[in-house]
Amino acid sequence: MKPSRIVITGVGLTAPNGNTLAEFRANLLAGKAGVESMEIRYMGSQLAGVCHYDPLKYQKKKEVRVGTRAGSISIYCAREALADSGVNFETLPKDRVGIYIGCTEHGNVETENEIYNISKFNYDTKFWSHYHTPRTVANNPAGETSLNLGTTGPAYTIGAACAAGNMGLIHATQMLRLGEVDFAVCGGVSESIHTFGIFAGFKSQNALATHEDPLKASRPFDLARNGIVISEGGALYTLERLEDAQARGAKIYAEIAGYHVNSDASDYVLPNPVRQTECIRSALGRAGLQPAGIHIVNTHATATPLGDIQECEAIRAVFGENCPDTHINNTKSYIGHCMGAAGALELAGNLPSFDDLTVHPTINVDNLDPKCDLPGLVLNQPRKAAKVDTILNNSFGMLGINSTLIVRRFVP
Amino acid sequence: MTKDECKQVVLNIIADIAPDEDLSNVKPDVRLRDQLQLDSMDFLDIVMELRKRHGIEVPEADYMQLASLDSCAEYLTPKFNALAGRQ
Numbered sequence: 204m205k206p207s208r209i210v211i212t213g214v215g216l217t218a219p220n221g222n223t224l225a226e227f228r229a230n231l232l233a234g235k236a237g238v239e240s241m242e243i244r245y246m247g248s249q250l251a252g253v254c255h256y257d258p259l260k261y262q263k264k265k266e267v268r269v270g271t272r273a274g275s276i277s278i279y280c281a282r283e284a285l286a287d288s289g290v291n292f293e294t295l296p297k298d299r300v301g302i303y304i305g306c307t308e309h310g311n312v313e314t315e316n317e318i319y320n321i322s323k324f325n326y327d328t329k330f331w332s333h334y335h336t337p338r339t340v341a342n343n344p345a346g347e348t349s350l351n352l353g354t355t356g357p358a359y360t361i362g363a364a365c366a367a368g369n370m371g372l373i374h375a376t377q378m379l380r381l382g383e384v385d386f387a388v389c390g391g392v393s394e395s396i397h398t399f400g401i402f403a404g405f406k407s408q409n410a411l412a413t414h415e416d417p418l419k420a421s422r423p424f425d426l427a428r429n430g431i432v433i434s435e436g437g438a439l440y441t442l443e444r445l446e447d448a449q450a451r452g453a454k455i456y457a458e459i460a461g462y463h464v465n466s467d468a469s470d471y472v473l474p475n476p477v478r479q480t481e482c483i484r485s486a487l488g489r490a491g492l493q494p495a496g497i498h499i500v501n502t503h504a505t506a507t508p509l510g511d512i513q514e515c516e517a518i519r520a521v522f523g524e525n526c527p528d529t530h531i532n533n534t535k536s537y538i539g540h541c542m543g544a545a546g547a548l549e550l551a552g553n554l555p556s557f558d559d560l561t562v563h564p565t566i567n568v569d570n571l572d573p574k575c576d577l578p579g580l581v582l583n584q585p586r587k588a589a590k591v592d593t594i595l596n597n598s599f600g601m602l603g604i605n606s607t608l609i610v611r612r613f614v615p
Numbered sequence: 616m617t618k619d620e621c622k623q624v625v626l627n628i629i630a631d632i633a634p635d636e637d638l639s640n641v642k643p644d645v646r647l648r649d650q651l652q653l654d655s656m657d658f659l660d661i662v663m664e665l666r667k668r669h670g671i672e673v674p675e676a677d678y679m680q681l682a683s684l685d686s687c688a689e690y691l692t693p694k695f696n697a698l699a700g701r702q
Contacts, residue, residue, distance in 0.1 A: 265634055268632070269656070332663070333660075
């Protein structure tokens with residue numbers, strides 16, 4: 204039996220340079236980055252991508268106080284996506300709504316906060332918050348979202364390091380096809396900038412970006428790139444089976460065309476271009492597409508010296524020849540690495556290309572690293588494309604998890 | 616500390632843990648849960664904040680003493696004063 208066609212019908216996001224898809228896209232086309240200095244506990248001023256959405260748009264003050272930043276970002280994005288989808292949420296059977304949210308990690312922020320808190324009381328654990336457990340359970344962001352929305356279907360997170368944003372969409376697609384739910388809210392979120400541990404960890408790994416101008420700090424593919432800018436953010440989508448979306452006359456952003464997830468099984472942190480290539484090729488196979496049929500490849504590249512080269516190797520192996528209509532870009536050059544939100548946000552930033560036939564560039568490339576030179580790489584200025592019918596989105600993560608998601612222009 | 620001052624201490628804590636609530640007309644003789652949106656986790660917050668801010672311990676067996684502002688004042692004022700006496 205042919206699997207159901209799954210379509211994207213709503214987008215809600217918060218990024219360091221925009222709190223709606225329209226604002227985010229406008230800044231991607233205008234070359235406007237969103238990285239700033241932020242005080243990080245124990246470490247002082249660090250570069251970070253900070254979101255500036257209004258949490259009180261959809262949450263009570265108490266919800267913000269009791270909950271987590273990841274929960275708050277999820278609620279904001281979910282509510283925005285639902286509003287954007289135009290669905291009559293009141294009449295939607297709440298037990299048939301699934302919430303699937305990708306996370307790189309969850310709980311570090313809240314645990315660090317509690318340890319800091321009890322440090323003020325001579326490490327007496329009777330001052331440890333009773334909220335620590337509900338804040339740190341791995342399903343927290345999805346659970347807070349179900350509480351806020353009042354949905355009673357499955358709501359959980361998918362831990363997949365920095366491949367997680369794609370994983371939310373992939374998992375939702377699978378659940379819709381299995382008939383487990385009829386409506387899905389899915390994507391990825393991150394609150395990572397609120398944990399000093401991630402900054403300290405990347406710094407110890409010599410993988411934390413520095414630059415005198417914060418807006419120039421995230422520079423994938425540039426010869427002078429020196430690491431990752433850590434960011435928070437979120438992008439959640441509403442996904443539906445095509446017939447349901449059509450029955451309610453929904454606006455359709457795109458159709459899920461194909462995907463693949465695999466594992467390197469080779470190293471804790473180092474990427475593996477061979478497995479990345481396999482992941483991309485398998486996603487193409489599932490979508491029934493040849494490499495030349497992909498019009499935008501959004502790279503995962505995080506601006507680490509080695510990681511960018513290895514991903515370029517993988518992309519070159521697939522798209523290096525005979526792909527005259529394939530354009531390649533990168534979104535982290537604007538917003539840093541939004542961790543669990545990265546894949547979902549980066550896809551969102553490219554979706555409007557179906558309408559405006561414009562590919563947003565990779566910015567901050569003053570001197571292209573020859574090892575990252577790929578045919579079709581869009582540098583520093585937006586490029587008009589003859590056609591944009593397909594977008595391929597790569598997201599890779601530590602412990603060697605790779606995810607590739609392909610969406611296509613919806614054609615009935 | 617007077618009982619009225621003690622009630623204000625409790626109200627100040629509630630203002631922080633239930634920031635959406637209007638506390639201008641809290642009836643001192645009515646159970647807090649019957650007039651404000653407070654759940655059991657919030658009551659644990661009151662206990663925690665009494666401990667953190669004022670060094671007051673409320674054993675679990677005495678939680679029911681925190682039901683209303685009046686009962687809070689009856690129960691907590693002597694504790695505050697005993698603590699002040701020790702200091």
